Amino acid sequence: MPVAALLFSLCLGRMVIPVPVIVSSALSRFGLGEMASAQIEKVLWNIRFPRIVLAMLAGTGLSLAGLSFQSLFANPLATPDTLGVASGSSFGACLGILMGFSLRGIQIMALLFGLVAVSLTWICGKQKGRGTTAIVLSGIIIGSLFNALVSLVKYVADTETQLPSITYWLMGSMSGKGYSTLALGSPMIILGGVLLFLLRWRLNILPLSDDEAKASGTDIRQLRIAVVVIATAMTASCVSMCGQIGWVGLIVPHICRMALGNSHERLVPSSISIGATFLVIVDTLSRTMATSEIPISVLTAIVGAPFFIYLMRKNGGWTL
Amino acid sequence: MSTLRVENGSFSYPAGTRVLDEVCYEVSKGELVAILGPNGAGKTTLLKCTMGLLGWQGGRSTLDGVDISTMSPRELFSSVAYVPQAKADTPNYYTEEMVLLGRGSRIGFFRQPTERDRTIAIECMGRLGIDYLVGKRCAEISGGELQMVLIARALAGEPEVIVLDEPESNLDFRNQLMVMETLSSLVRSGVACLFNTHFPAHALQYADKALMLGKNGRALFGRVSEAISKENIERVFGVRAVISEIQTEDCLVRDVVPISLV
Numbered sequence: 001m002p003v004a005a006l007l008f009s010l011c012l013g014r015m016v017i018p019v020p021v022i023v024s025s026a027l028s029r030f031g032l033g034e035m036a037s038a039q040i041e042k043v044l045w046n047i048r049f050p051r052i053v054l055a056m057l058a059g060t061g062l063s064l065a066g067l068s069f070q071s072l073f074a075n076p077l078a079t080p081d082t083l084g085v086a087s088g089s090s091f092g093a094c095l096g097i098l099m100g101f102s103l104r105g106i107q108i109m110a111l112l113f114g115l116v117a118v119s120l121t122w123i124c125g126k127q128k129g130r131g132t133t134a135i136v137l138s139g140i141i142i143g144s145l146f147n148a149l150v151s152l153v154k155y156v157a158d159t160e161t162q163l164p165s166i167t168y169w170l171m172g173s174m175s176g177k178g179y180s181t182l183a184l185g186s187p188m189i190i191l192g193g194v195l196l197f198l199l200r201w202r203l204n205i206l207p208l209s210d211d212e213a214k215a216s217g218t219d220i221r222q223l224r225i226a227v228v229v230i231a232t233a234m235t236a237s238c239v240s241m242c243g244q245i246g247w248v249g250l251i252v253p254h255i256c257r258m259a260l261g262n263s264h265e266r267l268v269p270s271s272i273s274i275g276a277t278f279l280v281i282v283d284t285l286s287r288t289m290a291t292s293e294i295p296i297s298v299l300t301a302i303v304g305a306p307f308f309i310y311l312m313r314k315n316g317g318w319t320l
Numbered sequence: 321m322s323t324l325r326v327e328n329g330s331f332s333y334p335a336g337t338r339v340l341d342e343v344c345y346e347v348s349k350g351e352l353v354a355i356l357g358p359n360g361a362g363k364t365t366l367l368k369c370t371m372g373l374l375g376w377q378g379g380r381s382t383l384d385g386v387d388i389s390t391m392s393p394r395e396l397f398s399s400v401a402y403v404p405q406a407k408a409d410t411p412n413y414y415t416e417e418m419v420l421l422g423r424g425s426r427i428g429f430f431r432q433p434t435e436r437d438r439t440i441a442i443e444c445m446g447r448l449g450i451d452y453l454v455g456k457r458c459a460e461i462s463g464g465e466l467q468m469v470l471i472a473r474a475l476a477g478e479p480e481v482i483v484l485d486e487p488e489s490n491l492d493f494r495n496q497l498m499v500m501e502t503l504s505s506l507v508r509s510g511v512a513c514l515f516n517t518h519f520p521a522h523a524l525q526y527a528d529k530a531l532m533l534g535k536n537g538r539a540l541f542g543r544v545s546e547a548i549s550k551e552n553i554e555r556v557f558g559v560r561a562v563i564s565e566i567q568t569e570d571c572l573v574r575d576v577v578p579i580s581l582v
Contacts (some may be wrong), residue, residue, distance in 0.1 A: 045329075074411065084516035198430040204421055207411040211373050217394045217425025261457070263417045265432070 001277050017044065050182055051174050053184075056276035056284040057182070058174075058242055059252070061234040062190040063275025064196055067251025067267055068231035072224060076311060077136050079249040080235040084105045085144035088117025089232075089239040091146040094153040094166050103184050103240075111236035117142050118232055169243050174283050175254075177241065185241035192234040197224075197267055199220040203227070203264035207257070245279075245297050247304025252278055254311060322384055322401065322480035322512060323348040326371065330378035330537075331362070331369050339365050341537035344380065347481065347514045347529075352507045355516045356525035356548070357533030358557050363516045364485055365531060370514070371400050371483050383481070400427040401474035404485040406466040412459040416470050419445055422476030444475040448502055464495030471502060483505065484515040488522065500526050520548055520576035524563075532556045548576065557580045 017040055025044060062080060069078040069085075079088045092113030096106035125138030149171070157163045196203070202223065205213050213220040256270040268310070279296075280304075286296045324347035332338040339362035347353040357363050368374040370381050372388045381388045388396050403420065410418075419442040420433055428431055431448055443452045450468045453461060458469065474482050487503070488496040496519075504526050507513050517523060523530045523544055530547040532540040534556045540547055553561045559578045566573045 016329075051356055102391075181548075199429070201432045202429060204413065204417065205424060208421070209404060210400065211368065212404055214393065215371070215397050215400075215419060217397035218429075219393055261417075262411060262413050 004277075013160060029218070030226060033034065049178050050177060051283070052280055053173050054185075054241060055180055055279045057186050057189050057237045058245060059275040059279025060193060060249040060272050060276070061238045061275075062279075063252035063271040064193060064268070065234045067230040067239075067253040067264075067271050068196065068203070068247070069071050070253055071203055071206040072227055072231070072262065073135050075135055075255070077250075078248075080140070080231070081143070081246045082136050082251065083121050083139040084117040084119075084141075085114045085147035085148060085235050085245050087143040088151070089114035089236040090170060090244050091117075091149045091153070092236070093240050094150050094157075094170070095246060097154050097162055097166050098157055103181070107184060107237065107240040110240040112231045113146070113234055114236040114239070117146055117234050118228060122228075159196070171243060171297060173293070174242050174296060175287070175293060177185075181241050185237040188233045188237040192230040192237075195230055197272075198225075199227075200264045200268040201286070203268070207262075220255050243297070245300055247300040247308070248275065248279060250311075251300075251304050251307050254307070284316055322399070322516070323382075324438060324481045324512060325382050326370050326379065327382065329366075329369055329376050329377035329381065331365060331374065338537045340369065340533075340539075343531075343533075343537075343539040345529075345531050345536050345539065345541040347512045349480065349512050350507060350510055351529060352503060352515075352527045353514045354527040354530045356518075356520060356530060356556075358535060361535050361556075362534045362537065363533055366531075366539075366556045367483055367485055367514070367516060370450060371401070371402060371481075372396055394425050396544060398477060398479045399479055400483065401479035401485060402550060403467075403470050403482060405486050406470055408463075410458050410466060412457050414441070415450075415453040415456055415458060415461065416441055416445065418458055418469055419472045419476050422473035425477055430557070440478075441472075441476045444472045445469075447475065448472050462495075464491050464498060467495070467499055468492065468502065471499070471506075475506070479505050479511065481512040481514065483514070486516045486518065489518060496522070520553070522572070524548060524574040524576070554582055 021040065022044065025041060065085075066079040068077055069080065069083055073083075074080070089110040089299050092109035093106050095113070098108035099105075102107065121135065121139045121142045124142065125135035125175070154163060154166055157166055180291055198246065202218065205218050205220065205223065206227065208216070210220070235249075252275045253271055256267050256274055260266040280301050283296055286294045286299050323346055324342055329340055329343045330338065331340040343366065345353070354364050355366060358360075360412055365374065369376050372381060375389065383391070383396070383399060388400075412482065413421075416438075420438060422436045422444075423433060423441065424469055427437060442451065442454065445454065446470060448468050450465065450472060453465060453469065456537075458466060459470070471482075471484070471487070474484075484503070488499045491499065497533070500522055503513050503515065527544050529542065530544045532547055532552050534540075540556070550561060550563060552560060553576060557578075560580045561576050561578045564575050564577050568576065
């Protein structure tokens with residue numbers, strides 16, 4: 001499915017390129033078949049391809065992070081957005097831009113403040129049992145705190161150079177990102193994905209009560225800390241590459257849960273492929289629907305908000 | 321020969337009052353031990369301390385003579401299994417996935433369950449007569465069935481000792497009987513079972529030994545017929561009671577009937 005989405009998305013754009021041309025152009029990279037015209041080559045491999053790979057990585061990262069947070073807090077509404085992780089990472093990244101850090105520095109700041117945000121949410125919302133509201137409420141509080149801090153950063157930022165770059169980046173966009181951005185953000189997403197994939201059965205322990213989890217012979221503290229760090233690192237990597245793209249971490253895991261049940265043995269692989277496909281499709285829509293590009297977070301919100309309401313209403317008889 | 325033994329176990333919550341005071345008891349292979357006591361006496365705390373989910377403040381638990389606080393969680397919980405009370409907020413896995421989680425301490429951290437693990441899980445469900453639940457989700461089965469699934473989960477880890485927290489508390493007659501019959505058949509097959517209960521009748525009918533835990537943190541431990549006596553019930557529960565005997569066609573059933581407050 002992700003491969004089909006990749007091909008489909010490579011074709012479409014201001015310049016429609018037929019599939020056979022793409023295939024022969026791809027083969028020519030390996031010394032087979034003939035190259036397409038220089039212009040097509042440039043559009044395909046320097047513009048569209050990195051962008052699609054970015055969308056796939058971001059989709060995978062956000063979906064897996066959402067899945068992890070839901071299971072970690074045994075809460076269907078927990079996502080990088082609702083827990084304030086995305087806002088925390090955004091603040092970290094903005095601060096990085098303000099202080100004139102390199103891309104690497106910005107990414108580290110995003111990770112650091114993402115962890116701070118999720119820890120604060122955890123501390124504030126911790127309660128006995130599996131209450132769903134407290135943790136989401138505290139996530140919203142921490143999230144809005146960090147959003148306020150982002151505004152503060154914007155306020156003090158230099159209006160000539162820093163402010164436009166912060167604002168543009170905050171809207172969340174896949175455009176104009178080359179291989180250098182990819183090289184920066186992809187290692188953590190790929191590493192996190194591999195770890196979660198290996199841990200996929202073990203993740204089933206996470207939503208159990210504390211005592212049950214301990215009695216399964218797993219060091220549950222260690223597992224939780226590992227999953228929080230992995231999920232936060234993945235979120236922060238996504239944020240530092242393409243800004244804040246909401247809702248993906250909520251929608252994709254739930255589509256998978258509805259179709260396949262709650263076992264992570266199936267949820268982890270399916271979240272990877274559905275997440276990658278979903279964001280590539282949304283991004284393709286965002287760049288092809290209108291002559292100028294529609295910000296991708298606008299599209300995900302239009303799909304995501306009704307979905308969130310639906311889940312909330314259904315929540316009465318619904319468990320993780 | 322597997323024996324889980326508590327030696328002079330003491331525990332108090334941060335608030336200060338001593339919940340458990342120098343408790344001594346043990347459960348061995350082929351034995352069913354019941355823990356009785358009034359609400360708030362600390363029965364659940366006792367179970368948790370016994371199996372290392374909470375740490376003792378004084379005394380210790382040993383498994384075949386080895387202090388369990390020196391064992392790794394993996395080592396400890398492949399010998400000892402815990403069955404919590406079935407609650408409505410249990411994660412909504414398929415029943416066979418839930419049972420498979422009981423293999424956790426026997427599967428490597430980064431590993432996936434093998435076909436053998438899955439077969440064992442299904443076999444455990446068969447042993448308890450709940451293999452008809454395969455393919456159903458935990459949220460769509462009854463409380464009694466869920467309790468059986470949780471017992472099957474414990475069994476899947478091939479433990480020597482199974483510890484159950486009020487396994488029959490929220491169940492109707494039939495399900496209570498089903499759980500108790502299951503426990504005694506497990507015990508006959510060579511497992512040691514330790515459980516909390518609010519029903520002296522269950523202890524009298526099924527258990528070999530009983531522990532009566534009073535509000536003062538003191539415990540009485542002995543053979544069921546000695547531990548559950550009129551005098552002990554009056555002392556521990558503050559209730560005057562008689563122990564009645566009912567002759568049925570094939571056996572003598574004993575029950576505790578409370579008469580009045582002391």
